Amino acid sequence: MLLALLLDISYAILGAGIGAGLAAIGAGIGIGRIGGSAMEGIARQPEASGKIQGAMLIIAALIEVAALFALVICLLISFKS
Amino acid sequence: MSIFWSPTKRFSLYLVVFFLAFSGAFAAPQEQHESAPQKEQKAFDPNIIIHHVMDDHVWHLWDHGGTIFLPVIVYSEQGGLDIFSSRNFYDDHHNKVAYNGYVLDDHNHITLNGQSVLDLSITKNVAMLLINATLLVLVFAAVAKGYQNNRGKAPKGVQSFMEPIIIFVRDEIVKPNIGHHYEKYLPYMLTLFFFILFGNLLGLLPGAANLTGNIAVTLTLAVITFIITNVKGNKDYWMHILWTPGVPWWMRVVILPVEIIGIFTKPFSLTVRLFVAITAGHIVLLSLISLAFIFQSVAVGFVSSLMVLFINLIELLVAGIQAYVFTLFSSLYIGMATAEHAHDDHH
Numbered sequence: 001m002l003l004a005l006l007l008d009i010s011y012a013i014l015g016a017g018i019g020a021g022l023a024a025i026g027a028g029i030g031i032g033r034i035g036g037s038a039m040e041g042i043a044r045q046p047e048a049s050g051k052i053q054g055a056m057l058i059i060a061a062l063i064e065v066a067a068l069f070a071l072v073i074c075l076l077i078s079f080k081s
Numbered sequence: 082m083s084i085f086w087s088p089t090k091r092f093s094l095y096l097v098v099f100f101l102a103f104s105g106a107f108a109a110p111q112e113q114h115e116s117a118p119q120k121e122q123k124a125f126d127p128n129i130i131i132h133h134v135m136d137d138h139v140w141h142l143w144d145h146g147g148t149i150f151l152p153v154i155v156y157s158e159q160g161g162l163d164i165f166s167s168r169n170f171y172d173d174h175h176n177k178v179a180y181n182g183y184v185l186d187d188h189n190h191i192t193l194n195g196q197s198v199l200d201l202s203i204t205k206n207v208a209m210l211l212i213n214a215t216l217l218v219l220v221f222a223a224v225a226k227g228y229q230n231n232r233g234k235a236p237k238g239v240q241s242f243m244e245p246i247i248i249f250v251r252d253e254i255v256k257p258n259i260g261h262h263y264e265k266y267l268p269y270m271l272t273l274f275f276f277i278l279f280g281n282l283l284g285l286l287p288g289a290a291n292l293t294g295n296i297a298v299t300l301t302l303a304v305i306t307f308i309i310t311n312v313k314g315n316k317d318y319w320m321h322i323l324w325t326p327g328v329p330w331w332m333r334v335v336i337l338p339v340e341i342i343g344i345f346t347k348p349f350s351l352t353v354r355l356f357v358a359i360t361a362g363h364i365v366l367l368s369l370i371s372l373a374f375i376f377q378s379v380a381v382g383f384v385s386s387l388m389v390l391f392i393n394l395i396e397l398l399v400a401g402i403q404a405y406v407f408t409l410f411s412s413l414y415i416g417m418a419t420a421e422h423a424h425d426d427h428h
Contacts, residue, residue: 061402065354068361075364079131 016077019070027067031060100390125375130367134291134360136189136206138167142288151208155183155191157198167202209290210298213280250274254409258416266415269309273302274408281359281400285393294360296352303348306411311344314418347414351407358403362396
């Protein structure tokens with residue numbers, strides 16, 4: 001009966017939901033750290049704020065892509081089952 | 082009030098028109114659901130989200146007359162070359178029917194009497210790609226003509242719009258990463274950048290197809306970069322991979338498979354990064370629009386429209402950034418492969 005419970009497809013969708021949430025947490029932590037360091041850098045040297053902002057935006061996009069990768073897999077799981 | 086508005090007022094007007102233009106992005110999908118009979122509440126089908134980001138033989142712009150049935154071009158040993166409209170695959174009630182033995186299944190695969198055929202159809206993404214290519218040719222032919230006519234003079238028109246972007250790609254992306262001989266790779270880099278940029282931006286328009294979110298398209302771009310990197314790789318590049326200098330022989334045995342895999346992870350990461358960024362962005366947009374249809378309420382529709390507007394602006398940013406990142410990494414790989422021997426610490 002336990003095996004039948006484990007093979008129930010609804011657990012796959014539960015896993016997909018949890019996975020999407022974890023991916024969002026990962027993206028949030030990563031981009032938050034980038035933003036924090038960028039703020040600190042701009043506070044230390046306001047003249048470099050243009051360059052720091054530019055670099056921050058690009059790296060935030062790269063981190064976001066990693067989170068979206070996990071999101072797409074979770075969406076695929078939830079739509080396929 | 083004078084008929085000539087101050088620059089600030091004019092700019093505000095352009096800004097409002099610009100935002101309103103993009104807020105029309107969710108007018109198209111709403112039409113599709115209003116066509117259902119008003120009396121029965123049609124349950125929301127989440128498959129419509131995946132259907133909108135995937136390729137299709139039919140380009141559905143709006144209901145009642147806005148459907149373009151794109152041509153199907155198939156070649157097989159049995160049937161030879163067959164060209165017909167994809168309208169033949171659908172009957173009056175939009176159910177799929179077989180045509181002359183050709184069957185279109187749910188995954189958009191065409192089979193002839195159970196055997197697969199070579200499908201060269203003009204699908205939605207192919208049509209979008211042709212539109213993108215035409216746009217690129219038109220815009221940059223105009224830019225080139227502008228440079229010819231304005232030789233020695235200040236740039237005018239579309240030339241002055243494209244020039245800062247072209248100089249940005251040349252001076253910030255290609256020159257620092259490829260070093261000298263960068264002029265040889267500049268045409269490819271510029272084409273790559275503007276193809277991805279225009280493809281991303283076109284995909285955000287209402288009713289457009291998801292061009293750069295198609296993994297086949299991004300895979301092709303990454304494979305072209307892969308071919309250029311490895312064909313133009315000089316002796317140092319291949320030495321570093323196959324016979325890493327400066328390490329003992331038993332470590333070389335371990336490093337060799339890792340380096341060989343490393344040759345292939347680079348185009349793989351290029352492919353997946355662009356595909357995921359664009360497709361996931363479209364899926365998020367479509368899911369937020371679908372919120373209004375799941376809850377069937379006008380208030381939720383209003384709030385979701387604001388969220389969609391905000392995310393659309395983020396998607397504009399992502400469109401530019403993904404074009405920049407793809408070109409940056411391509412020029413980085415080519416630069417690393419063609420780098421002249423700069424260090425002699427292991428001789």
